[in-house]
Amino acid sequence: MKFDSIDNQWKLISRGVEEIIPEEELKRKLEYSQKTGKPLNVKLGCDPSRPDLHVGHSVVLRKLNHFQKLGHQATLVIGDFTAIIGDPSGRNKTRPQLTLEEARENAKSYIDQASKILDIDKLKIVYNSDWLNAMNFSDVIKLTSHYTVARMLERDDFTKRFQAETPISIHEFMYPLAQAMDSVELEADVELGGTDQKFNLLVGRDLQREYDQHPQVIITMPLLEGTDGKNKMSKSYGNDIGFTDSPEDMYGKSMSIPDTLIKKYFVLAADANDDTLSKIEEQLDDPNTNPRDVKRALGREIVSLFYDQDKALAAEQHFDRVIVNKSDPEEMEELILKSDKSLVEIISSAGLTKSKGEARRMIGQGAVRLDGDKVKDVNMIIVVGQNFILKVGKRKFLSIK
Secondary structure (H helix, E strand, O other), rough: OOOHHHHHHHHHHOOOOOEEHHHHHHHHHHHHHHHHHOOOOOEEEEEEOOOOEEHHHHHHHHHHHHHHOOOOOOEEEEOOOHHHHOOOOOOOOOOOOOHHHHHHHHHHHHHHOOOOOOOOHHHEEOOOOHOOOOOOOHHHHHHOOOOOHHOOOHHHHHHHHOOOOOOOOOOHEEEEEEEEHHHHHHHOOEEEEEHHHHHHHHHHHHHHHHHHOOOOOEEEEEEOOOOOOOOOHHHOOOOOOEEEOOOOHHHHHHHHHOOOHHHHHHHHHOOOOOHHHHHHHHHHHOOOOOOOHHHHHHHHHHHHHOOOOOHHHHHHHHHHHHHHHOOOOOEEEEOOOOOOHHHHHHHHOOOOOHHHHHHHHHHHHEEEEEEOEOOOOOOEOOOOOOOEEEEEEOOEEEEEE
8 A cells, every 4th residue: 555755654654742741652663554555554542431422432433533534544443441440530530431332333323424524445443342341351361461560550530530539449440451462462563542542542552562573652632621721621611612513503513612722623623634724823923803703714614514505604604693683593493382391391301401400500591582581580481372582691592382
């Protein structure tokens, strides 16, 4: 197989990355790959602890896709076995464990959503339960003999928990070793991960040496802050832009990010190349430019990546009509009441909030309106035969009839 020049490959591989460890080793691997015509085996592990993906997850998935575009072999490791352990990365307490069945069910949704970014036809998908579940206790003893407790406690989150006298379960020490065994099993040349995965990826390098393999190069990607601009993107923080969000929600959420994150979102969420990024920087440095206009281009780009340009433009028009001009959308879901119901129940059952408790909070915060009038009574009953346009938050509407 013929590969692009090392310089051109490096430009794409290094775009947006936090660290490449070690850089010279990756260049040597690329040179060897080019000389032999053999693609690098590039590994990304994912624990399907939740079935839904957001733009924060897309950062490492796009980097894996970059390697695909360069002709290398992308391998997605579904951590159905490691999900049973629970990744302790960035945690101040033990993560809840999943069953193998739960992990596999979540994995189906994960792969389906990841196909929005990855070339599934060229992607190698493996499940680490295939080899980790086959290990007997003697194998586990041999594996643990390669690492010390002192090395494990070098890990920042373990150190903090140890110093705070927060319990650390023995099985949590197994997680980095189990992930490292994935690299040994696959003989990975490169492993990708977020900056919070750096320790685990380095353990993979160490363990490959112990098994007389050439150690993998590790590439870490920055963690993307959510739309609040404070915490890393997470569904539990409510600051995420989901893969399955509607184009309208995707655009609206993109418009809500702080101006300080526009450039970072262009790089990590919109996969902007160097030329596009230079233009964006020029615009943001120009005092005559309104950052909102640059953010509009960002919103269109993100929607286009997950849908298409027509849907991106329609989402922008929807935003202008509903958010900017405060008009009702041209189309919305419709609910025909068959019996009297509390407004809280309607909001919750229609999926406008995650729970009745959240619906009550939204009403209490003045974020719920009927025909434009703010609702103040959390116990309001909607009677059959009444027609209303219900608005929850800035972007959610329901026609009640």
